[in-house]
Amino acid sequence: MRENISERAVALNEILMELYAKRENIEIDEIETKVSPYKDFAKDATKKLKEILKALKCDIEQFKNDNNRYDIPVVVAEILKIYLSEDSGKGSYISKIKRKKFFEIEFEEKINFIKKVAEQLREKYAEDSNKEKVFKEIDDLEKIWIGEAKYSEVVKDEVIETESIVNMIMEACMFKVASISELDGLVTVDNGNSADYSEEEILEIINSEDRVELPYSAKLSYQDRLELLKYFKVFLINNIKEWKKIVDIASELRQYNVEDDAINKSGLISSDELLKSAINEYEEEIKDTMKPIDIPKHTPEEFCKILNELGYKKKNKK
Incomplete structure (x- = not known):
């Protein structure tokens, strides 16, 4: 019985070689791993990868085996390939992740990335002998990721709305109780419409048949x-x-x-x-x-x- 795709693993170097071969438009077996161009690429890609994973609170060391090499689960490997292939310029999806500006990432950006990962997995296993089972796993993963993204968006909207309402209530309550205005502390000429009541006016209001609610300042x-x-x-x-x-x-x-x-x-x-x-x-x-x-x-x-x-x-x- 074959294992699920989530149980399969590939070496980190295999991921880097595949990306390098694609970038240079060559076959993997043509790569000279001990020569500077590839070594520089591998070094830069590994640095970028570690920055992304650190921002995402993922420790790449968890994938290290007893031989001090990395065994990356195949699903994770495809995700990492896309992370490394994506543009990381200013304002990009990758740039926002590296700078931990997670709330700046748009919902559509998340969905697009999820679909890229799912589609890449489908392409990878399009000829798999166990294709039907593998595609079912990919569909399930995609639904889970999209569900999480949608839920996060709903919660964010709820937080923003609640924060706005609470701020308005707090401001209204505090300013009403404090009985302050934007003119407090300024030297003004009283025009007779002051909000403050004299002792006689307060007594008159209290004794009046038409009760008027006194302000807190009174x-x-x-x-x-x-x-x-x-x-x-x-x-x-x-x-x-x-x-x-x-x-x-x-x-x-x-x-x-x-x-x-x-x-x-x-x-x-x-x-x-x-x-x-x-x-x-x-x-x-x-x-x-x-x-x-x-x-x-x-x-x-x-x-x-x-x-x-x-x-x-x-x-x-x-």
């Missing part, structure tokens, strides 16, 4: 507002911690659900059901922590014993 001192703004950071951090607890609960629930499905074929619950269950469990935990402590009931003898242990002595009544 009810809170500078120090009051500053303390509340400082607490805003604490509030945000604490609530993020509570959200993290819900994430942890959801993670445990999903694990139990997967295990139960594997044993009892109970089926996997949807993501929105998972979230609702996690929130409900979290709220139940909160309720439990907020329950009043039950006062233990003791017999008169037990109560007297406790008092004695506390050093209580009954006063004599006259």
Whole structure:
């Protein structure tokens, strides 16, 4: 039985020789490996490869065998060939990777690279005797890579949208509570429309039948507002911690659900059901922590014993 393509391996030097032969338009057996042109190419290509792999947090040493040579899995080898063949000029896909500018890489760039790898693998194994099985593996790999790229894009969009909303909310809340304006600290001529209220005006508003909501600047001192703004950071951090607890609960629930499905074929619950269950469990935990402590009931003898242990002595009544 033949191994899967993911289990096959090639030598790093074989990869470099193939690329060099293609670049020079010669056959591999025509390459003079001990002569300067090839040695320079191999040196530069290996340096470029190590830079790319370092940026991608991949250690090429993991592929080193007992003979101090590299055995590269065939799928990885095809990926490396494309990395080494791609233009690495300023603004290119490779340049962005080497400079770790991952968020600058467009979705289409990722998809194009994935398709190149998949197509190159198909070309390599087009004449393989086990072609049908190999192509199925390639299709599966391509779907996984594209799925990851799409998911990453959705998450990035969600992060950007959430960040924008949070920033607007934070700015609106903080500026409203702080009650500051762009004119603060400037020497202006009061035109009678100041946002500050005199003591008489505040009393008049309070006693009025038509209640007007006073601004925070009228009810809170500078120090009051500053303390509340400082607490805003604490509030945000604490609530993020509570959200993290819900994430942890959801993670445990999903694990139990997967295990139960594997044993009892109970089926996997949807993501929105998972979230609702996690929130409900979290709220139940909160309720439990907020329950009043039950006062233990003791017999008169037990109560007297406790008092004695506390050093209580009954006063004599006259």
